[in-house]
Amino acid sequence: MSSQNPVFIPGPTNIPDELRRAIDLPTMDHRSSAFADMLHPALAGIKRVVKLRDGEAIIFPATGTGAWEAAVTNLLSPGDTVLAARHGMFSHRWIDLCRRQGFNVEVIETEWGLGAPAEALGAALSADKAHKIRAVLVTHNETATGVRSDVASVRKALDAAGHPALLLVDGVSSIASMDFRMDEWGVDAAITGSQKGFMLPAGLSIVALSRKAIAAMATSTSPRCFFDFKDMLKSNASGGFPYTPPVSLIAGLAHSIRMLEGEGLENVFARHYRIAEGVRRATRAWGLALCAKSPELYSDTVSAIVVPANVDSTRIVTHAAEKYQVAFSVGLGEVAGKVFRIGHLGSMSDVMALSGIATAEMAMVDLGLPIELGSGVAAAQEFYRTSTSNRQTRAA
Structure with a gap:
């Protein structure tokens, strides 16, 4: 297939020449202050893109699927109950991932072509008087069906039920291309990757966390190592990474955010x-x-x-x-x-x-x-x- 023609797939997306040049870097010492000067602007930029004022952004070497796994294993414990609607292939895959991780998933089957059913989710939350449901999973943009879900309505359903569940949102094919309002919508974990709206090659999984989500990390007992939020946040604070970082992609992410904000x-x-x-x-x-x-x-x-x-x-x-x-x-x-x-x-x-x-x-x-x-x-x-x-x- 000709590399001269643009692709019209929902990711990986076309890479602007300016970004190709930005990720064309010589090897550098990722323990140096130069890496910190690259990492911190990228993390701060993620928060601006998702409209998160008080919280944290985390980057892992992976794709959106890695961000899914990181979110649930850092915020939940085996046996916890999560609530989700299945209305497309990617909501289905997130449900499958959670089941493989040992979580109990309550699924609301929804016609493909519709969005996350806020009313049905609200009814399930209202019926959960013991608050066994620890998290609600929402796919903001269902890539398989071209459907946008109303995340704000799901938050209203949570609030109306007086339910303390975390709101975890897959924004893989929406963030940096469609408006995403993490604070306003009360999202606790927003998930995306580098290969969609950020216009980079695949290789970065990106998670933004609310303060409520950060607090939930203290009680999670799910096994994890590579995707451990605590290790990453501790290392990031001093400008480092707990293992070898994908330097070129992080440099590209910082540059991508400058391009987006420049526009x-x-x-x-x-x-x-x-x-x-x-x-x-x-x-x-x-x-x-x-x-x-x-x-x-x-x-x-x-x-x-x-x-x-x-x-x-x-x-x-x-x-x-x-x-x-x-x-x-x-x-x-x-x-x-x-x-x-x-x-x-x-x-x-x-x-x-x-x-x-x-x-x-x-x-x-x-x-x-x-x-x-x-x-x-x-x-x-x-x-x-x-x-x-x-x-x-x-x-x-």
Whole structure:
């Protein structure tokens, strides 16, 4: 596949040339003060991105899955009960991880295409008079279905039930691309990775912790070593790492945050909304629908597009890769063969998105889908050329 073409998968995302240069570093002594000068800005920047004022940010050499495991093993003990909704492949995988770690998971089965059901979660919390549920797991952006969950509503359900459970949120495919308000939403652990909105290669798992979460570390008895928060926080305080750090990626993370803040976080979020809305308008012009059931659920980082019942969506992805050397994503789990996914997060512009829309359109026409060539491109073009600011975009 040509490295000249952008990818349209929901991670790893396209890496800007500026960031490639930032991670191209010679070997350095990671015990030196130079590393501390690199690490501390990265940790402080994570807190600004997730809007956390009083708490801690932690980086491990891993991916988002490592951040999942680190969060639950540092904050919970074997046998603890957690509450989660299963409404996509990544919420499913987090549930599976928790069960493998020895936690009891109460699962609320939810239709794929819907978000975390705040009302049902609230009812389960209200029924838990003994407060056996120690944590609620929420996938902010379900990458498999292109669905955004309302984290604030889940927090309201927790508060209405008067329940002390921790709120743990997977923001892997949302943080740094979509607005995330850790303090305002009462999130206790926010989880992400380097390869999505931060536009870096895979290799960093990122966790932000509230003070309540930090206090919960004192009672956790889950076994851990590599992912131990206490070891990491102790070492970080003096500018170090408890083992060899991924120096280049940490340097890249600090630089990525400078780029995001240079653009302005609100502008970053508006750009993602605008690009996503162009893809959504193209989808409607094709006569197709999104997997997400209603507009308030639409993700601004990935669109899962439902194909006609007689079409295997995997063929579209395979054909685009083989003929046009452009990468889209297949459907996963319950929507395998039913949707294909266009990732539009991280380093992405209107012009790049148009090339992806055009390629998807060509692939579908090649395979005989009843789509008029140019229809989706024209719909997206009309939106992009008239929508340039946050205000204009939201009003459109």
